[in-house]
Amino acid sequence: MAYQVTSRTAASPELAATYAALILADEGIEITADKILALTNAASVELEPIWASLLAKALEGKNVKDLLSNVGAGGGGPAVGAPAAAAAGGAPAAEAPKEEEKKEEAKEESDDDMGFGLFD
Structure with missing residues (x-):
């Protein structure tokens, strides 16, 4: 798939990091801080490395696609x-x-x- 994350698309650096993590998950690539930073830098979005690291650690070992498909199933x-x-x-x-x-x-x-x- 072709993805385009630009500074116009991302309202904030944190949102750009989230988009980057979703792109990595969709492509079946391991979500790491370095890869999130690479994607956000390619989109000309300045993201502090700590946010990329925190997001990567939060998603470590989780199947992001499953998380997205079970969004409404959390409380019941x-x-x-x-x-x-x-x-x-x-x-x-x-x-x-x-x-x-x-x-x-x-x-x-x-x-x-x-x-x-x-x-x-």
């Missing part, structure tokens, strides 16, 4: 898994509320131990 994962676990065995789903109750009780007790509470 555990809730979807709970009914499936209940259907499969039943026991794990029954234990979860008991654990939450114990945590809440412990939290309330710790407030009382300090000599004050929310409604005192």
Whole structure:
């Protein structure tokens, strides 16, 4: 594919670095700080090396294409898994509320131990 990242396209150096990482991922090339800097420099975008390094470390070992395809799936994962676990065995789903109750009780007790509470 032909890519063109120019200073007109990138609203900020950080956005240009993100575009560079996406280009590398799309081409199946390992995302490194040096490669991000090379792409942003080729686009005449000044990017501090620390930002390229941080982005490369954040994406290290991750499949960027999978991250992009699962953007909307982040919040619902555990809730979807709970009914499936209940259907499969039943026991794990029954234990979860008991654990939450114990945590809440412990939290309330710790407030009382300090000599004050929310409604005192």
